[in-house]
Amino acid sequence: MKTFAESQFPGRLIAVEGLDGSGKSTQIYLLKRWLEAEGIKVYFSEWNSSELVKSATSKGKKRELLTPTTFSLIHATDFADRYERHLVPLLRAGYIVLCDRYIFTAFARDVTRGCPPDWVRGNYSFACVPDLTMFFKADLEVSLNRILEGRPKLKFFEAGMDLRLSNDPYESFRIFQGRILDQYLAMTKEFKFVVMDANEAVEKQQVIVRKLVSDRIDLKKFKRRSPLPLPPALHRKHRRDTELNQEEDEQSDKAA
Amino acid sequence: MNKPHRFYGHGIPRVNSADLGGKLIVVEGADGSGRSTQIASLVDWLETQGHATVQVGLKRSTLVSEELEKAQDGNVLSRTTLALFYATDFADQLENLILPALKSGFLVLADRYIYTLMARDMVRGMDEAWLKNLYGIAPEPDVVFYLSVEPEELVQRNLAKTATLDYWESGMDLGLSRDMFDSFLKYQVAMREAFRKLQQSYNFEIIDANRSVAAVTKDLRNNITALLAEAD
Numbered sequence: 001m002k003t004f005a006e007s008q009f010p011g012r013l014i015a016v017e018g019l020d021g022s023g024k025s026t027q028i029y030l031l032k033r034w035l036e037a038e039g040i041k042v043y044f045s046e047w048n049s050s051e052l053v054k055s056a057t058s059k060g061k062k063r064e065l066l067t068p069t070t071f072s073l074i075h076a077t078d079f080a081d082r083y084e085r086h087l088v089p090l091l092r093a094g095y096i097v098l099c100d101r102y103i104f105t106a107f108a109r110d111v112t113r114g115c116p117p118d119w120v121r122g123n124y125s126f127a128c129v130p131d132l133t134m135f136f137k138a139d140l141e142v143s144l145n146r147i148l149e150g151r152p153k154l155k156f157f158e159a160g161m162d163l164r165l166s167n168d169p170y171e172s173f174r175i176f177q178g179r180i181l182d183q184y185l186a187m188t189k190e191f192k193f194v195v196m197d198a199n200e201a202v203e204k205q206q207v208i209v210r211k212l213v214s215d216r217i218d219l220k221k222f223k224r225r226s227p228l229p230l231p232p233a234l235h236r237k238h239r240r241d242t243e244l245n246q247e248e249d250e251q252s253d254k255a256a
Numbered sequence: 257m258n259k260p261h262r263f264y265g266h267g268i269p270r271v272n273s274a275d276l277g278g279k280l281i282v283v284e285g286a287d288g289s290g291r292s293t294q295i296a297s298l299v300d301w302l303e304t305q306g307h308a309t310v311q312v313g314l315k316r317s318t319l320v321s322e323e324l325e326k327a328q329d330g331n332v333l334s335r336t337t338l339a340l341f342y343a344t345d346f347a348d349q350l351e352n353l354i355l356p357a358l359k360s361g362f363l364v365l366a367d368r369y370i371y372t373l374m375a376r377d378m379v380r381g382m383d384e385a386w387l388k389n390l391y392g393i394a395p396e397p398d399v400v401f402y403l404s405v406e407p408e409e410l411v412q413r414n415l416a417k418t419a420t421l422d423y424w425e426s427g428m429d430l431g432l433s434r435d436m437f438d439s440f441l442k443y444q445v446a447m448r449e450a451f452r453k454l455q456q457s458y459n460f461e462i463i464d465a466n467r468s469v470a471a472v473t474k475d476l477r478n479n480i481t482a483l484l485a486e487a488d
Contacts, residue, residue: 052332053341056323065319068269069347069393074320077340084334114269122389126336 001129004091009128011091012217015102017184018136019177020158021146022198023205027136028098030206031213035096040222043090047101050081061157068113071157075106076123083127096222103127104191108183112176113163132216133191134209138198140181144174259486261358265392268351273395276358279483280395282369283476284451285403286444287425288413289465290472294403295365297473298480302363307484310357313367317348328424335380342373343390350393358395370394371402371458375450379443380430384453399483400458401476402451403465407444411437 004013014031016024028044035042048057057074060066066074090097103124110120148170156162159169160176188195194212196205213219261276281298285291299309315321324341327333333341357364370391377387405413414421421436423429427443428436451460461479465472 052327052337053323056320056344060319065348067347067351069351070319070344073340073344073347077337077344080337080340081333084336085332116266116269119266119389119392122386123340125386 001125003131004128005131007128009091010094011097012131012222013087013091013097013099013102013128014132014134014213014217015099015104015130016134016136017101017104017108017193018198019138019140019143019181019184021143022136022138023146023202024134024136024198025100026202027134027196027205027209028100030202031209032098034210035098035213035219038219039224040219041093041095041224042098042222043086043095044098044100045082045086047099047105048075048078050078052081053078061155064156064162066157066162068110068115068162071113071162072106072110072115072120072123075110079103079106079124080126094222096217096219099130102130102133104133104184104187104193107187108180111183112160112179129191132213133193134196134212135184135188135193136196136198137184140178142199144177148173259398261395261398263392264394264396265389267395268355268393271355276355276395277361278358278363279399280354280358280364280366280397281480281483282366282371282397282400283403284368284371284400284460285465286405286410286447287422288410288417289403289405290469291367291403293469294472294476295367297469298365298476301477302480308360308362310353310362310364311367312349312353312364314342314372315345317345318352319348320345335377335382338380339373339377339382339387339390342376346370346373346391347393350395354395366397369397369400371400371451371454371460374454375447378450378453379427379446388457399479400460401479402455402460402462403472404448404462405465407441407448409466410444411440414440 004011014028016028018024032042032044048054053074057078060070060074087097087099106124107117107120111117154169154173159173161169161172163172163176165175166172184193187193196208198205260274261280262273267273283291283295295311299311302309315324320341324345327341328338354364354366374384374387374391378384411421414425421440425443426436426440427446428439430439430443432442432446433439454460455462463472463475
C-alpha cells in the first residue's frame with residue numbers, strides 16, 4: 001500500500017489512531033488550529049461522518065441490525081464516500097488533510113469482531129495509506145477510566161455487546177477495548193505508526209506532534225498563496241460600504 | 257449426490273458452509289430479459305411440487321435499501337461508494353434471508369446476484385480482483401441462469417413495457433452518450449462483455465431468452481428438475 005506522497009498526490013494526509021479516551025481527538029484539533037494559524041491549507045475529516053450513509057448506519061446501530069460483515073461494509077461505504085468526494089479532491093489540490101481515525105480503525109474493530117483480516121484490508125485497498133499515522137497509546141486503564149468515569153450510557157456496538165463478551169456493558173467495553181488495543185499494537189510495525197505516549201500532559205504531547213509534523217512535511221509548500229476569501233457577511237458589508245462610497249461620490253459629483 | 261455448499265472466498269464469520277442445505281438458484285439478466293416473470297413462474301411450479309422457497313433480489317435489504325434508493329436518485333455516489341453500498345445491501349440479505357433459508361433446506365431463488373453487481377462495477381472501472389475479494393462472502397449457487405437477450409430486443413421490450421428506458425439500466429451516469437437510446441445500447445453491450453469476462457471464473461448456464469416465455473420456462477424447469485434429482 002502506497003502513501004499519498006508515493007502516489008504523487010500534491011497533498012499530504014495525517015491520521016491519528018487510538019482507543020476512545022486516548023486523547024487523539026484533542027491532539028489533532030490542536031494540530032489543526034496551529035496549521036490554520038500558520039496559513040496552511042488544511043482540512044479535517046472524522047470517521048463515520050458521511051452525510052449520505054449516516055442514516056443507514058444509525059438505523060443499523062439503533063435497531064441492532066448489524067452483523068460483523070454489514071458493520072464492516074457500511075463503515076467502508078461511509079469511508080469510500082468521504083474518500084472519493086472530499087479527501088481525494090482536497091489532496092489533489094494540495095491540502096493537508098487531518099483524519100481523526102482512518103482505515104486502521106476498521107482493521108482493528110472488524111478483525112476483533114471476527115472478520116477475516118485479508119477481506120477487510122482488501123475492501124479498503126482502494127485507499128492510499130497516510131503519510132503520517134500517529135498512534136496514541138495510553139494505558140488501557142487510563143483510556144477506560146476517561147470514558148467510564150461519568151458512567152455514560154454506552155451504546156450497544158460501542159461497547160462491543162454484539163460480541164456477547166459479557167452481559168454488563170461496562171465489562172463488555174473493557175474486554176472489547178482491550179482486544180482492539182491488541183489489534184492496534186499488532187499493526188504498529190506493518191503500517192509504521194508513530195507511537196505517542198498518551199499518558200503525557202496534553203501540552204507536552206502537542207509539542208511533539210507539531211515537531212513531528214514539521215520534520216516530516218515541508219509545511220511552507222502548503223501555504224495558501226491567495227488570502228482566504230472574506231466570509232459572506234463581511235463580504236456583503238464590504239460591498240455595501242463600497243456602494244455607499246460610490247453614491248457619495250456621485251452626489252458630490254452632482255454638487256460640483 | 258448432493259453437492260455441498262461452499263463460499264467463494266472467506267465467507268461470513270461464524271457461518272460454517274457445511275450447515276447450508278437447500279438449493280441456491282440464481283437468475284441473472286438485464287431488465288427486460290424476463291427474469292421476474294420466470295422467477296414467479298418457477299416459484300409457482302416449485303411450491304406446487306411441495307418445495308419451500310424464498311425469494312431475494314437486489315436493493316431489498318432492511319438495512320440500506322431506502323438510503324441506497326435516495327442516494328441513487330441524486331446520483332451523488334462515486335463508484336467505490338456505490339459498489340460498497342450495494343455490497344452492504346447484498347450482505348444484509350445474505351445473512352438475514354439467504355443463509356437462514358439454506359440452513360432450513362429451502363430453495364432460494366435470487367433475482368440477480370453478485371454477478372450483476374460485479375459486472376456493473378467492472379463497467380465503471382472497478383478492479384475485478386477487488387470485487388472478487390469483496391464478494392468472497394457469497395455462497396456459490398447451485399446453478400446460475402443467465403438470460404441472454406440481444407440489446408436491440410431489450411430496448412423493444414423495455415419500451416413496450418414502460419415506454420421509457422431506465423436511467424441506470426441505460427448507464428447514463430457513464431456519459432457514453434447524451435442520447436438515452438444510444439447509451440442504453442452501448443451500456444448493455446458493455447454489460448454483456450463484463451458477464452462474458454465473469455463467465456471465465458464463474459459458471460453460468462446461458463439461456464437464449466430471445467425466445468418465447470414458454471420456451472425459456474421449459475429450459476429452466478428441465479435444468480432445475482435435473483438439479484433436484486441429483487439431491488435425491
